[in-house]
Amino acid sequence: MKEIRKHLILWGMLIRNSLMSQLEYRVNFFTGIAMELGYFLAKIVYMIVIYKTNVPINGLTPDEVLVFFGTYMVATGPYAGLYMMNLFGIGRQVQTGELDLLLVKPVSLQFMLTLKRSDLGIFTVDTVLGIAAVVVGLSRMAVSVGVLDVLGYLGYLATGSLIAYSMFLLPQVLAFKLVKTDALAGLVDSSWDFNNLPMGIYNRLIQQIGVFVLPIFVITNFPALFLLKKMDLIYAVWGIVGPFLWFAVTSTLFHRGLKHYQSASS
Amino acid sequence: MKKYLYALGLGIKETMAYRADFWLGLFSAVFPIFIQIFMWQALYGGTGGGELFGRSYGQMLAYSVAAAILWRLLKTGFEYDINEDVKNGGLSKYVVRPIGYLPYRLSCFLGQKTGVLAGGLAVLALALTGVGLNFHASPVSARGVLLFLPALLGALTLNFFIFFCVGMWAFWLSEIGFLFEAVRIVIVVLSGGIFPLEVFGDAVGGVLKLLPFSYAVGFPVDVLLGTVTGPAAFTGLLCQWGWIGVMALCCRALWNAGAHKYLAAGG
Numbered sequence: 268m269k270e271i272r273k274h275l276i277l278w279g280m281l282i283r284n285s286l287m288s289q290l291e292y293r294v295n296f297f298t299g300i301a302m303e304l305g306y307f308l309a310k311i312v313y314m315i316v317i318y319k320t321n322v323p324i325n326g327l328t329p330d331e332v333l334v335f336f337g338t339y340m341v342a343t344g345p346y347a348g349l350y351m352m353n354l355f356g357i358g359r360q361v362q363t364g365e366l367d368l369l370l371v372k373p374v375s376l377q378f379m380l381t382l383k384r385s386d387l388g389i390f391t392v393d394t395v396l397g398i399a400a401v402v403v404g405l406s407r408m409a410v411s412v413g414v415l416d417v418l419g420y421l422g423y424l425a426t427g428s429l430i431a432y433s434m435f436l437l438p439q440v441l442a443f444k445l446v447k448t449d450a451l452a453g454l455v456d457s458s459w460d461f462n463n464l465p466m467g468i469y470n471r472l473i474q475q476i477g478v479f480v481l482p483i484f485v486i487t488n489f490p491a492l493f494l495l496k497k498m499d500l501i502y503a504v505w506g507i508v509g510p511f512l513w514f515a516v517t518s519t520l521f522h523r524g525l526k527h528y529q530s531a532s533s
Numbered sequence: 534m535k536k537y538l539y540a541l542g543l544g545i546k547e548t549m550a551y552r553a554d555f556w557l558g559l560f561s562a563v564f565p566i567f568i569q570i571f572m573w574q575a576l577y578g579g580t581g582g583g584e585l586f587g588r589s590y591g592q593m594l595a596y597s598v599a600a601a602i603l604w605r606l607l608k609t610g611f612e613y614d615i616n617e618d619v620k621n622g623g624l625s626k627y628v629v630r631p632i633g634y635l636p637y638r639l640s641c642f643l644g645q646k647t648g649v650l651a652g653g654l655a656v657l658a659l660a661l662t663g664v665g666l667n668f669h670a671s672p673v674s675a676r677g678v679l680l681f682l683p684a685l686l687g688a689l690t691l692n693f694f695i696f697f698c699v700g701m702w703a704f705w706l707s708e709i710g711f712l713f714e715a716v717r718i719v720i721v722v723l724s725g726g727i728f729p730l731e732v733f734g735d736a737v738g739g740v741l742k743l744l745p746f747s748y749a750v751g752f753p754v755d756v757l758l759g760t761v762t763g764p765a766a767f768t769g770l771l772c773q774w775g776w777i778g779v780m781a782l783c784c785r786a787l788w789n790a791g792a793h794k795y796l797a798a799g800g
Contacts, residue, residue: 292708294706294707294708294709295708295710295711298708298709298710298711298712298715299711301711301712301715302711302712302714302715302718304715305714305715305716305717305718305719306718308718308719308722309718309721309722309727312722312727312728312732313572315732315733316572316576316728316732317576319586319732319734320576320579320580320585322575322576322579322580323579324572324575324576324579325575325578453557453561454557454560454561457561457564457565458564460564460565460568461564461568463568464568464571464572467575468568468571468572468574468575469571470571
């Protein structure tokens with residue numbers, strides 16, 4: 268518990284440091300926000316198409332799809348703003364031997380490697396736009412949302428982020444062995460957009476694979492399903508158990524993979 | 534002219550050297566295509582097989598596949614090189630060499646794309662054949678292919694001039710990497726690289742079709758798929774080359790203005 272508290276305090280300090288260094292280069296900070304708005308435009312086009320056609324997608328009305336889309340944007344906040352850039356940087360740190368410096372620090376290496384840098388501008392843009400989309404979707408449906416609904420939604424968002432962190436860290440473990448994993452990382456990153464639309468658009472087999480084998484759909488579909496009261500019991504349980512299972516497996520493989528690391532600078 | 538042909542050859546060699554990167558980049562089109570296929574399947578399923586945005590299910594899938602592949606084939610990247618040249622003084626060597634910066638970049642770009650298009654168009658043909666087999670009707674006609682070739686050349690050239698203009702911003706802005714990405718993604722949407730411009734409605738879609746961006750992806754895809762034919766295709770080609778002329782003039786004006794701001798760095 269003491270270790271967790273220490274790392275949480277450290278994370279807060281790292282986030283503050285990242286923000287301070289970003290604000291030194293303000294144009295970059297604002298162009299980063301512009302880039303995220305550009306990505307938002309590319310994704311909201313899907314919603315434009317769905318609203319224009321006004322056709323239910325496998326039983327989901329356009330307003331319900333908007334709740335899924337908003338949840339996807341909310342989950343993109345921590346993904347793009349807090350850990351994705353760190354995961355993509357692991358390969359470079361292995362190549363250049365920069366990892367040596369982190370190895371000697373008295374904190375968890377996995378923590379430092381994956382959460383050192385952050386971009387609060389990107390995080391805020393995605394999260395705020397996502398919340399706005401969810402609120403608009405819910406208000407158009409005139410759905411009443413209680414405190415428990417919100418807490419459950421936030422809980423599944425948190426466990427969804429945990430599974431996303433674990434899933435997207437996994438290919439980076441190969442960097443210790445293969446050194447260069449840029450192309451693989453890019454490929455895995457593009458799979459994030461599978462959550463752009465509800466998993467209901469896919470057939471049953473793809474849904475089961477995306478929930479239980481490569482649980483990409485757990486990340487953003489589960490919070491939205493909970494909020495819309497459309498969640499099966501098995502999904503409700505897997506949404507809690509699965510992320511911790513994945514985190515444990517990824518952490519174990521990370522530490523095993525680290526044994527393959529050979530310093531490039533020595 | 535010989536020196537620019539040499540630069541073109543360098544561009545081809547560069548593509549061949551990084552061919553794995555190119556194929557992986559093209560493979561990344563698979564996921565968005567996959568998502569769109571299922572989305573359109575669900576939407577058309579809800580309409581009972583009717584038309585959406587003036588296109589049948591087969592036509593829409595063909596558009597999604599062709600647009601996703603084409604914009605990746607035409608994608609630039611030299612704007613980052615221009616930024617590097619401006620920031621780190623790399624531009625100085627072009628001042629003392631008997632070579633124009635814009636024609637040099639154009640030659641390299643065309644060289645790179647020659648290699649890319651050779652493989653990429655084969656993938657496009659295979660993908661469209663797959664769509665055709667699924668719907669028992671080819672989405673492409675011989676006339677469409679014939680008209681597509683000049684439209685493709687125009688799209689390639691137009692894309693170069695648009696992004697050369699964007700690259701020229703490096704003369705005025707010091708931190709620009711994210712901005713290039715922001716502009717690129719907006720242009721992809723406005724060019725019809727994700728969905729046909731009809732999805733924006735008659736008014737907005739009509740305006741977007743007048744802009745140069747639509748001639749960079751949407752127009753060549755529509756020509757290939759036979760959505761734009763006959764006189765409309767020829768008018769489109771004229772508009773496309775008209776925009777190329779306008780963008781080339783913009784490039785020249787921005788280059789002249791930027792060159793006055795440039796300070797050579799380094800020894």
